[in-house]
Amino acid sequence: MRKSSAMVPYLIWMALFIVIPLLLVVYYAFTVTTPEGTTWSFENFTRFFEPIYLRVLWRSLALALISTLICLLLGYPVAMIMAGNAFSRKNVIMLLFVVPMWMNFLLRTYAWLAILERNGFLNVLLSSLSLPRLNILYTNAAVILGMVYNFLPFMVLPIYSVLSKIDKGVVEAAGDLGANSVKVFTRVIFPLSLPGVVSGITMVFMPALTTFVISRLLGGGQFTLIGNLIEQQFLVVGDWGFGSAISMVMIILILLSMAIMSFFEDEDKEATLW
Amino acid sequence: MILSLVLSGCKQDKPTLHVYNWGDYIDESILEEFEKEMGIKVVYDTFATNEDMYVKIKSGGSSYDIIFPSDYMLTRMREEDMLEKIDLDKIPNHKYLESRFMGTEFDPNNEYSLPYMWGTMGILYNTTMVDDKVDSWDILWDPKYAKEILMLDSQRDSIGAALLKLGYSLNTLDPQELTEAGNLLKQQKPLVLAYVVDEGKDKMVAGEAALALTWSGEAAYAREENEDLAYAIPKEGTNIWFDVMAIPKGAKNKDGALKFMDFLHRPDISLRNAEYTGYATPNSAAKVMLPEEVRNDLGSYPEEEDLVNAEVFVNLGRTLKEYDRIWTEVKAH
Amino acid sequence: MVKFLQRCYVYLIFVFLYMPIAVLMVYSFNDSRSRGTWGGFTLRWYVELFQDRTIMTSLYYTLLIGVSASLIATIIGTVAALGIHNSRGWKKKLVMNVTYIPVLNPDIVTAISLMILFVFARVRLGFVTLLLAHITFNIPYVILSVLPKLRQLNKHLYEAALDLGATPGQAFWKVIIPEIMPGIVTGMLLAFTLSIDDFVVSFFTTGSGVSTLSITAYSMARRGINPKINALSTIMFVFVLVLLVIVNIRQEREHKKGRGGKNGSKRQDRGYSSEFGDSQFGSEWV
Numbered sequence: 064m065r066k067s068s069a070m071v072p073y074l075i076w077m078a079l080f081i082v083i084p085l086l087l088v089v090y091y092a093f094t095v096t097t098p099e100g101t102t103w104s105f106e107n108f109t110r111f112f113e114p115i116y117l118r119v120l121w122r123s124l125a126l127a128l129i130s131t132l133i134c135l136l137l138g139y140p141v142a143m144i145m146a147g148n149a150f151s152r153k154n155v156i157m158l159l160f161v162v163p164m165w166m167n168f169l170l171r172t173y174a175w176l177a178i179l180e181r182n183g184f185l186n187v188l189l190s191s192l193s194l195p196r197l198n199i200l201y202t203n204a205a206v207i208l209g210m211v212y213n214f215l216p217f218m219v220l221p222i223y224s225v226l227s228k229i230d231k232g233v234v235e236a237a238g239d240l241g242a243n244s245v246k247v248f249t250r251v252i253f254p255l256s257l258p259g260v261v262s263g264i265t266m267v268f269m270p271a272l273t274t275f276v277i278s279r280l281l282g283g284g285q286f287t288l289i290g291n292l293i294e295q296q297f298l299v300v301g302d303w304g305f306g307s308a309i310s311m312v313m314i315i316l317i318l319l320s321m322a323i324m325s326f327f328e329d330e331d332k333e334a335t336l337w
Numbered sequence: 338m339i340l341s342l343v344l345s346g347c348k349q350d351k352p353t354l355h356v357y358n359w360g361d362y363i364d365e366s367i368l369e370e371f372e373k374e375m376g377i378k379v380v381y382d383t384f385a386t387n388e389d390m391y392v393k394i395k396s397g398g399s400s401y402d403i404i405f406p407s408d409y410m411l412t413r414m415r416e417e418d419m420l421e422k423i424d425l426d427k428i429p430n431h432k433y434l435e436s437r438f439m440g441t442e443f444d445p446n447n448e449y450s451l452p453y454m455w456g457t458m459g460i461l462y463n464t465t466m467v468d469d470k471v472d473s474w475d476i477l478w479d480p481k482y483a484k485e486i487l488m489l490d491s492q493r494d495s496i497g498a499a500l501l502k503l504g505y506s507l508n509t510l511d512p513q514e515l516t517e518a519g520n521l522l523k524q525q526k527p528l529v530l531a532y533v534v535d536e537g538k539d540k541m542v543a544g545e546a547a548l549a550l551t552w553s554g555e556a557a558y559a560r561e562e563n564e565d566l567a568y569a570i571p572k573e574g575t576n577i578w579f580d581v582m583a584i585p586k587g588a589k590n591k592d593g594a595l596k597f598m599d600f601l602h603r604p605d606i607s608l609r610n611a612e613y614t615g616y617a618t619p620n621s622a623a624k625v626m627l628p629e630e631v632r633n634d635l636g637s638y639p640e641e642e643d644l645v646n647a648e649v650f651v652n653l654g655r656t657l658k659e660y661d662r663i664w665t666e667v668k669a670h
Numbered sequence: 671m672v673k674f675l676q677r678c679y680v681y682l683i684f685v686f687l688y689m690p691i692a693v694l695m696v697y698s699f700n701d702s703r704s705r706g707t708w709g710g711f712t713l714r715w716y717v718e719l720f721q722d723r724t725i726m727t728s729l730y731y732t733l734l735i736g737v738s739a740s741l742i743a744t745i746i747g748t749v750a751a752l753g754i755h756n757s758r759g760w761k762k763k764l765v766m767n768v769t770y771i772p773v774l775n776p777d778i779v780t781a782i783s784l785m786i787l788f789v790f791a792r793v794r795l796g797f798v799t800l801l802l803a804h805i806t807f808n809i810p811y812v813i814l815s816v817l818p819k820l821r822q823l824n825k826h827l828y829e830a831a832l833d834l835g836a837t838p839g840q841a842f843w844k845v846i847i848p849e850i851m852p853g854i855v856t857g858m859l860l861a862f863t864l865s866i867d868d869f870v871v872s873f874f875t876t877g878s879g880v881s882t883l884s885i886t887a888y889s890m891a892r893r894g895i896n897p898k899i900n901a902l903s904t905i906m907f908v909f910v911l912v913l914l915v916i917v918n919i920r921q922e923r924e925h926k927k928g929r930g931g932k933n934g935s936k937r938q939d940r941g942y943s944s945e946f947g948d949s950q951f952g953s954e955w956v
Contacts (some may be wrong), residue, residue: 070753070765073746073809077768080806084783085771115669141683149676155914156680157859162910163687164863166694166903167887170895174690174697176536177705180545184693201531212686217811220860224852225818258818265773266814266860273776283531284490287668293776298388299492300661303782310779317774318767355878360889361896365724380879381724383889389873392782398789399877535891542706558894562704614893 091307107308116292116309123289126203126278127271130210131218134267135260137211138218142259143252145219146226157223160216172209172280179205179281201283209277214270218263225259226252269317273310289313351378354593357390357401358383359580362454364613371600377593394419394585401585403594408443408579409493409650411450416652420449421584427595430602437641438619441579442649450581451598454616456553457639457647458494458576461538464565466547471569474502477548478521483528485547487540490532492657492664493650494576495522498550501573507648510656519663523670532668541566552578554616557637561615568636574646579619691907698900715901722898728886729902731797732866735882739804740861746805747812747861748854754813755820772807773814777870780807785874795877803875804865811864812857819853 095104110116150156163171178184179200186196199205229252237251238244275290282288287295289309296306356368360383368379382401384390387410393399394414406414414420425431431439431451444450462471466485469476477486477498488495497507499518509515530546538559541549551559556568582601584594600606607623617637618624624632632638653660698716702709719725754765772780784806788799827849831841847854869884876885887899 068753069749070757073750073753074765076746076806076809077765080784080787080802081768081771084780084787087783087786088775088779115666118669119665137683141680144676144680147676149673149680152918155918157856158910158914159684160687161859161863162907163691165866165910166691166907167883167899168867168869169884169887169891170694170899170903171690173536173539173705173895174693176540177543177693177697178689180540180543182543182545184689212690215683215687216863217860220856221815221818221853224815224856225822227852228819228822228849255822258821262814262818265770266811269770269773273774275776279490279534280536283533285526285529285532285668287665290776292665294778295661295665297778297782298386298392300657302658302661307779310776314771314774318770321767321770322763357878359892360886361893365722382878382881383724383886384873385889385891392785393874396785396789396795396874398785398795401878535894538894539704539706542704544706555892558703559706562702562707562709 088307088311091303092311093304093308095304107304108312110305111309111312119287119292120289120313122286123272126206126210126288127268130207130214130271131264131268133207133211134215134218135264138215138263139222139260142219142222142226142256145223146229153227157220160219164213164216168213168276171212172276175205175209175212175281176200179208200281201285203282205281206278209281210271210274213274213277214267217266217270221262221266222256222259225256229255265321272313272317351376352590352593353378353380354403354590354597355380355401356382356403356597357394357399358405360385362405362580362614364609367601367606367609370606371597375593375596375600377590377596379597397587400587400589402588402590403597404583404585405453405580406583407650408441408581409652411581411583412443412652414583414585415444415449419586421586421588421591422448423450423584423595423598427592428599428602430599430604433602433604433607433620433622435619435621435624438579442651443579444581450583451602452579452619453582453601454554454611454614455577455579455619456617456637457570457644458497458550458552458578459556459568459570459636461541461549461551461556461559461566461568463541463544463547463563464567466544471548471567472572474498474571474573477550478502478525478528480528482547484530486525486529487537487546487549488525488529488532489537489550490534492660494550495532495667496660496663497576497650499525501571501575504573507574507576508651508653510653512659515659515663519667522663522667526667526670553637554614557615557617557634560636570639570643572646574648575644577644577647577649579649580616691903694900695904695907698897698904700897703894703897715897716905719898719901719905724881724886725883725898725902728881728883731800731880732883735797735800735804735872736862736865739801739808739865740858742801743805743808743861744812744854744858747809747857748816748850750809751813751816751820755817769810769813771810773810777868781871781874784871788875795875797876797880800872800876800880800882803871804868807868807871808861808864811860812854815857815860816850816853819850823849 092107093103093105094101095106144150145153145156176183180186181198181200183200189196199208233255234247234251237247242250273290273293275288275294278284278286278288278291293306293309296302296309354377356379358381368381371377372379384393387407390404390406391410391414394401394404395417425447428451434452438452438455439447460471460476467482469479476482477488488498496515496518499521500507500509500514503514503517503521505511505514505518533540533549537549537551538555540546541551541559542562544563544565551568553568556566560566560568582598584591588594601610602620604620604622604626607618607620608626611618611623611627624638697705699711699713700708701712701714754762757765784803785795788795793799823846827845828841831845832838836844867884869888872882873885873888876882883899883902887895890896890899
């Protein structure tokens with residue numbers, strides 16, 4: 064239990080199925096293949112820093128960030144309520160959160176089209192209530208909605224599993240010591256749930272950044288996002304080098320920002336938790 | 338039931354044919370009939386796009402005996418030496434194929450392929466929403482139909498429509514012409530409701546848009562579901578496309594693949610497939626047996642003179658990157 | 671009152687999550703191939719579904735891969751999380767960063783690089799490669815679910831158990847595992863969900879004759895997804911729901927008979943200490 068050797072099987076697995084494929088990506092990113100042969104080059108990277116691609120990157124980051132934030136705002140209360148005593152069948156509620164995701168993704172997204180269309184279910188409902196119609200399909204809002212819909216459980220579940228085991232004694236003690244409920248939340252519950260929040264953010268933000276089906280179907284393909292760009296390179300254009308370079312840049316960008324975050328996080332974590 | 342499927346999958350006594358086709362692109366009872374008649378077991382898999390299929394075959398990790406690429410993909414695979422030659426003598430039913438569909442540009446002597454289905458690119462429109470005569474690509478740039486137009490989220494097709502409108506070739510390699518097409522698409526962007534892929538046909542059926550750039554096969558599906566829809570091939574020219582049958586290099590059951598091709602072009606079988614898929618068959622014997630209203634439908638089977646300006650997509654090689662850049666610019670515009 | 675508002679909020683979220691599912695179920699009774707029109711009520715997709723051998727084999731492989739990949743990933747991932755939790759410094763950071771890569775990499779990059787790896791290693795693409803690929807992209811989600819629970823764990827719990835005379839094995843199985851169970855179950859659920867839903871990685875790492883529902887559905891897109899898939903989704907959904915209800919009723923009954931002691935005592939708990947890790951969850955549903 065004290066030993067880190069428990070990692071060994073995983074390390075082997077990672078070396079085989081994550082690191083080696085990653086080296087392949089690196090190889091493609093740094094090479095350019097022309098009819099004359101394959102040469103080492105930075106061309107794929109310099110190309111990515113052209114304004115048109117940076118704009119794509121910027122837009123993807125913004126959309127993913129907004130979606131993650133909304134997931135957190137919507138999901139945290141859900142996780143708290145589930146961990147509280149409003150429901151007695153917690154495992155059922157939790158399962159109900161993931162069951163929709165077991166239905167085919169493409170079908171669910173098509174269903175959203177049918178809901179959000181001009182004459183879709185939502186507008187039929189709204190106009191029957193004589194409310195103004197809503198035309199959000201093929202806008203950023205629809206893309207964000209699609210992302211939130213698809214990634215919400217990935218935010219709720221890790222937060223819930225952490226909250227469900229917080230020692231109620233700590234919470235009660237804080238109350239007994241005179242903290243009001245806001246203070247109990249900000250000073251006790253939320254800090255204790257941070258590991259779950261960090262996991263949730265990771266599991267939502269990263270896939271949201273590289274999804275391409277949602278932006279294509281609900282955004283009407285009006286804007287290229289980074290995921291579309293990469294998919295396009297690998298499948299349509301056949302420029303694996305450029306595709307690999309883009310995804311490498313993304314990986315490095317995000318790992319760097321996470322390293323910076325964990326630098327701060329770790330220090331106060333060690334101090335406050337243990 | 339599931340168990341029996343798995344068990345039957347384990348039996349190795351019969352020769353096996355591995356087929357790789359588009360999803361839902363064959364009347365599956367035909368597979369069973371083929372198995373019964375030829376004593377060959379069929380393992381049937383499906384793919385979603387030419388590109389998916391190409392990457393899979395290129396990797397060399399899969400073992401298919403017969404594949405169904407589209408024309409431009411066939412050219413690419415042929416050029417990259419990924420295909421086996423076929424022996425027409427072993428496919429006697431090829432005599433039923435219309436002569437105009439034999440020896441097309443992408444495979445001049447039918448050394449590698451036989452057509453499976455064919456069609457055109459055109460404009461699907463809702464007659465209750467469009468009063469003008471639809472006979473030109475110009476209508477897709479008409480401000481009157483702002484936010485009622487669906488374009489295709491596909492580089493070759495959307496840029497192709499712009500090129501045709503400008504009077505250029507669909508397969509142009511001229512950067513100047515491509516830039517013009519790109520500018521035209523940027524101009525058009527405010528009028529476009531969405532760049533769609535497969536969901537476009539359902540949107541047209543639901544009356545969510547007035548005009549859509551579409552392929553004839555999808556148009557046939559949409560018109561069947563909604564009578565108000567019509568399909569037109571613009572006078573400036575169009576793209577004529579083929580989905581063909583070919584044998585990838587290293588196929589283990591070449592003989593079975595040839596038998597399968599021959600079987601699919603037996604007139605009665607070809608007829609069933611055409612009826613099931615709703616796509617146009619290149620098989621003349623099957624075509625004459627189709628119901629009159631299908632056979633005479635100009636959307637699926639246009640007059641030959643309407644196709645004089647029609648071009649087949651050819652593989653562009655490295656110029657494809659130029660298309661990709663233009664398309665990304667249009668999208669980021 | 672607060673409870674009532676809390677419930678309303680969760681129900682609202684459920685409406686959001688289940689709206690598309692309802693739409694999808696409605697279409698499974700639509701007598702038209704297109705979702706653009708309503709062609710009248712029909713049950714024919716349900717009849718045709720069971721005669722469609724492509725869909726039935728895909729269903730079989732989807733469930734087989736989903737269950738085995740999530741189980742194996744849960745075991746490897748949980749053990750790995752224990753190791754990561756006990757390591758320090760740059761080693762830990764490095765392992766964590768590599769763990770993020772499958773989450774971070776776009777599916778298409780993971781898919782193609784794994785495919786090239788398998789082909790290069792001369793492993794025949796098929797069931798085995800599909801399973802390996804699924805386990806690979808599942809593990810990080812298990813680790814990310816289990817790690818927070820480990821951080822939450824009281825450091826002295828394990829030592830206390832040893833002091834009280836437990837063997838290290840007993841301390842681990844009787845003390846640590848129950849404590850982190852919610853994280854393990856969460857991880858397994860997420861892994862199963864990802865497996866069932868994945869298209870891109872599955873497509874490129876599978877071989878002839880082995881196809882999942884996602885592959886079948888996506889490849890139908892050009893021709894219009896056949897409503898048979900809607901029908902299948904509806905059946906799967908109803909099946910899961912019925913299963914939930916049955917398990918619930920059974921638990922309720924056991925509870926009333928007084929045999930479900932551990933469930934019963936939990937009822938008195940208020941607030942954040944309630945648990946679900948020891949329910950039949952892990953063994954029966956996933």
